[in-house]
Amino acid sequence: MSDAGAIFPPHHLPDHPQAWSAGSPDAEPLLQANGPREWRVSGDWTLLALRGRYDEFRQRIASAVTEGGDALWDLRTLRRLDTAGALTLWQGWGKKPPSRLLWQPEHVTLFAQFMQPAALPKRGPRLGPGLERASLGLLAFARHGVDIVALIGRLLLDLVAVLRHPSLIGWREISANVYRTGAQALPITALVGFLVGLTLSYLISRQLKTYGADIFVINILGLAVLRELGPLLAAIIVAGRSGSAMTAQIGVMRVTQELDALSVMGISHTVRLVLPKVVALAISLPLVALWTSALMLLGGMAAAGAQLKLDPVQFLHLLPSVVEPVNLWLGWIKSMLFGGLIALLACHFGLRVKPNTESLGQSVTQSVVTAITLVIVVDAVFAVLFSNVGI
Amino acid sequence: MDTAEVIIEVDNVTTAFGGHVIHRNLNLTVHRGEVVALIGGSGSGKTTLLRLLLGLEVPQAGSVKIFGHPLGRCAVRDLERVRYRWGVLFQAGALFSALSVFDNVALPLRELKSVPPDLIKPLVMLKLAQVGLKPDDALKQPSELSGGMIKRVSLARALILDPQLLFLDEPTAGLDPDSAKQFVKLLRKLRQELGLTVVMVTHDVDTLFAVVDRVAVLAEQHIIASGPLAEVARLPHHFVRNFFLGHIQRCEEDDLRRFRLSLDDTSDEGGVPAVLREEQTV
Numbered sequence: 001m002s003d004a005g006a007i008f009p010p011h012h013l014p015d016h017p018q019a020w021s022a023g024s025p026d027a028e029p030l031l032q033a034n035g036p037r038e039w040r041v042s043g044d045w046t047l048l049a050l051r052g053r054y055d056e057f058r059q060r061i062a063s064a065v066t067e068g069g070d071a072l073w074d075l076r077t078l079r080r081l082d083t084a085g086a087l088t089l090w091q092g093w094g095k096k097p098p099s100r101l102l103w104q105p106e107h108v109t110l111f112a113q114f115m116q117p118a119a120l121p122k123r124g125p126r127l128g129p130g131l132e133r134a135s136l137g138l139l140a141f142a143r144h145g146v147d148i149v150a151l152i153g154r155l156l157l158d159l160v161a162v163l164r165h166p167s168l169i170g171w172r173e174i175s176a177n178v179y180r181t182g183a184q185a186l187p188i189t190a191l192v193g194f195l196v197g198l199t200l201s202y203l204i205s206r207q208l209k210t211y212g213a214d215i216f217v218i219n220i221l222g223l224a225v226l227r228e229l230g231p232l233l234a235a236i237i238v239a240g241r242s243g244s245a246m247t248a249q250i251g252v253m254r255v256t257q258e259l260d261a262l263s264v265m266g267i268s269h270t271v272r273l274v275l276p277k278v279v280a281l282a283i284s285l286p287l288v289a290l291w292t293s294a295l296m297l298l299g300g301m302a303a304a305g306a307q308l309k310l311d312p313v314q315f316l317h318l319l320p321s322v323v324e325p326v327n328l329w330l331g332w333i334k335s336m337l338f339g340g341l342i343a344l345l346a347c348h349f350g351l352r353v354k355p356n357t358e359s360l361g362q363s364v365t366q367s368v369v370t371a372i373t374l375v376i377v378v379d380a381v382f383a384v385l386f387s388n389v390g391i
Numbered sequence: 392m393d394t395a396e397v398i399i400e401v402d403n404v405t406t407a408f409g410g411h412v413i414h415r416n417l418n419l420t421v422h423r424g425e426v427v428a429l430i431g432g433s434g435s436g437k438t439t440l441l442r443l444l445l446g447l448e449v450p451q452a453g454s455v456k457i458f459g460h461p462l463g464r465c466a467v468r469d470l471e472r473v474r475y476r477w478g479v480l481f482q483a484g485a486l487f488s489a490l491s492v493f494d495n496v497a498l499p500l501r502e503l504k505s506v507p508p509d510l511i512k513p514l515v516m517l518k519l520a521q522v523g524l525k526p527d528d529a530l531k532q533p534s535e536l537s538g539g540m541i542k543r544v545s546l547a548r549a550l551i552l553d554p555q556l557l558f559l560d561e562p563t564a565g566l567d568p569d570s571a572k573q574f575v576k577l578l579r580k581l582r583q584e585l586g587l588t589v590v591m592v593t594h595d596v597d598t599l600f601a602v603v604d605r606v607a608v609l610a611e612q613h614i615i616a617s618g619p620l621a622e623v624a625r626l627p628h629h630f631v632r633n634f635f636l637g638h639i640q641r642c643e644e645d646d647l648r649r650f651r652l653s654l655d656d657t658s659d660e661g662g663v664p665a666v667l668r669e670e671q672t673v
Contacts, residue, residue: 047552048475052505082553084506087513109584113517355534356488 027079029053031060034074039064042077045085054088061092075103086110144348151270151348155278158270173276174283181242182284186291189237193292196233197225197299205307214308218315221300222323223391230293231331232379235338237292238285239371243346246277247367250350251360259351269351278343285339286332293331326390334382341378342371395422397459398556398588399444404453406439413439415612417453423555426582426589426602431609432630437592438482440609441560444590445479446470457556475503477556478549482564484541486533486548492519493529496548518547523577539570543577550581559591563598575601579651596638600650620647 026049034040043049050057064071075081075089090097090111097111162168204217250273253259262269297319304310349367353359399421406414413436421427431437442448443455446462455462457473486495496515500506506514519529522543528536536544542562549557562578563571575598582589582602593599599606599620607617610630616623624635 047500047503047506051503054505054507054510083517084510084514084553087510087517091510091513106586113521114513356532358489 029057029085031057031064033064037071038074039071040074040077041089042079044080045078045088046080046082047084049080050085050088057088058092061089062094065093065098070099072100073098073102075101075107078104078107081107081110083110083113087114090114147352148344148348151274151344151351154270155274155344158268158275162271162275168271170272170276173272174280177277177280178284180245181238181281182288185238185241185284185288188241189234189288189292190295192237193230193233193295194299196229197221197296198303199299200224200229200296201300201303202307205304209308214310215318217300217304217308217310218318219322221297221304222319223327225293225296225300226323226331227327227390228331228379228383230296231286231289231335231338232375233296234285234289234292234335235342235375236372238281238288238339239342239375240368242281243342243371244364244368246343246346247350247353247364248360250347251353251363254351254353255355255357255360257355274344274347274351277347278340281339281343282336283339285342286335289331289335289338324390330382330386330390334379337378338375341374345371345374395424397421398423398425398457399590400454400456400459401440401444402454402456404443404450404455406436406443406448406450412612414443414450417609417613419607419614419617421588421590423588424586426587426591426604428599428603428606429590429592429609430594430599430606430634435609436612437609438560441558441590441592445477445558446473475552476554477558478552478554479558480542480545480549480560480562482560484533484545486536486541486544488533490533491529492524492531492533492536492544495533495544496529496551499548499551514551515547518551519544521550521581522547523573538565539567539574542566542574546577550585553585555588557587557589559589559593561592561594563593563595568597571595571597578602596635600638600647 026046027044029045029049030041030043032040032042073093086107095114103111201217201221204220205214208214208217208220250259253262253273259269262272301310301312301315304315305312346367349363349370353363397420399419401417401419404414404417405412406417417440419440429437429440439448443450444457446455446457449462458476460470460473462470462473486492487498490498493515496518497511500511500514516526516529519526524540524543524547528540528544533541533544546562559578563574566574578589578598579602581587589602591598591603603620605618606620606623607614608623608626608628608631609615610628615628616626616631623631624638626632
């Protein structure tokens with residue numbers, strides 16, 4: 001402590017009577033006419049003291065400069081001056097020092113930095129709306145397509161390698177992913193499935209009742225749920241739940257350079273990260289879809305029982321005879337495809353994350369939106385292709 | 392100097408995480424205009440102490456006062472008075488990766504909601520020039536910057552509100568010797584110009600020699616010594632002895648002064664960053 005001052009005397013401390021203390025509140029910044037053609041600047045001219053009054057002071061200074069001709073500016077009684085305060089004065093003076101100026105020696109460096117021509121950055125040419133932006137969008141879309149094809153190719157090659165050397169299969173990862181995407185999704189899919197089934201059955205029953213075709217509620221509900229709604233609902237919920245988590249996980253690994261660490265160690269991203277996720281979701285989504293379908297039928301059964309006095313035993317007994325089992329298989333295969341698709345898209349968007357936070361958020365959103373959209377598109381394609389099967 | 396105003400007062404602080412005691416009855420006082428360095432081995436609680444000073448952690452016992460305002464249990468108005476008066480340079484920069492360099496530095500100003508845009512722009516450009524960055528760098532994204540530039544941008548952001556107190560967490564860690572030297576020169580220059588009070592955590596002996604007035608050694612859960620470099624370096628403590636191994640001679644006052652004068656030599660490499668010098672000659 002004792003020699004610190006000797007080696008390095010503090011330069012900037014004002015030694016005039018109203019020395020300020022660091023924690024004290026700001027004093028009012030003042031600009032006063034001190035006789036004809038003389039202005040006294042005093043108080044605190046700091047960022048916080050001037051809050052909200054910059055324009056007022058700049059205008060007052062500017063008008064003082066224009067009207068006064070060759071006024072004297074006295075800065076010696078300033079309590080505190082920082083860059084913002086100095087810049088306010090400077091801008092008021094018209095970006096040049098006034099010819100008659102009295103100041104404290106320690107303020108010289110503050111004003112000196114304004115004398116250097118501060119080159120302002122030029123923004124690069126911004127793309128306007130129109131052809132250029134559209135073509136860029138198209139290019140980005142094409143790049144996504146190329147990347148996905150590359151990822152699928154890589155995945156297939158790795159799959160062959162893994163099948164040849166089964167020791168490479170990450171059973172632990174697959175099992176963990178099945179648990180996370182399947183078992184942990186059971187409560188939410190059960191709730192949603194039951195409620196949707198209930199609502200659907202209620203509406204259908206009301207309509208059928210007017211025609212006296214009560215018994216057909218089993219046909220409609222069974223076919224719709226097992227073939228379309230069950231797999232679709234499960235896929236949408238899992239895409240929102242697990243797809244986003246997968247994208248975020250891989251994205252964070254990019255941000256924290258964990259992906260680079262894996263590459264350096266010669267561990268393939270696809271074998272260790274992508275493949276287990278794709279396989280696990282392709283296994284767990286059909287199971288979740290089956291579970292969701294079952295709960296939807298349960299809900300439908302409950303509503304039909306309440307609305308049409310349909311006996312649950314009769315419902316279950318009639319179901320296999322009116323809905324062909326092939327519908328179940330169709331739903332099962334679709335779910336498997338949906339599962340693989342969701343995981344693949346999640347990994348694709350995760351791997352494309354750039355190491356910043358905004359890109360991470362964007363990728364997660366894109367991943368979920370794209371997955372849900374594609375699931376519905378693929379479902380529609382299936383509906384067209386298999387329009388003659390099982391109905 | 393002994394009568395100088397107290398800026399930071401840490402009084403009998405005890406910190407513990409999950410039963411593991413990190414600080415026990417720790418005391419530290421920093422006066423205005425001082426540059427204080429915290430040194431200590433890995434895991435000695437330097438970073439935790441810094442987080443305590445920043446109000447990011449709350450001590451189990453004791454109090455931390457900054458500018459005379461106690462952290463933790465103070466009114467919002469008091470906290471505001473503190474937060475607008477300090478600048479922090481985080482170890483990894485902690486730049487907002489979604490914002491450009493300009494927006495990163497301008498953020499604290501914009502958050503005040505009372506500074507007109509035509510004042511923000513020159514202020515930001517001035518700070519960038521002050522830390523030795525080119526005007527073109529303002530439009531870059533943090534991911535495009537090198538380690539040294541991230542530190543500079545982070546320093547510019549810490550300085551944008553013209554703080555009276557500056558916290559530096561390992562300011563020269565991860566920089567090559569030349570960049571580190573440049574950074575140290577920059578700190579010296581800023582300190583002379585702005586009269587800052589600085590608290591830094593550092594492992595770099597050169598940084599200590601270049602800018603520090605007082606060294607506080609953190610070991611065995613408290614500050615075991617606090618004083619000028621020459622005094623602390625002679626302490627018969629195994630950590631201190633290893634830390635200054637081979638540097639003891641440099642701690643002599645005359646040598647120290649000579650070393651610092653060589654850094655301040657503005658005729659050659661000087662305190663002015665290379666970028667500014669080029670501009671002046673143009």
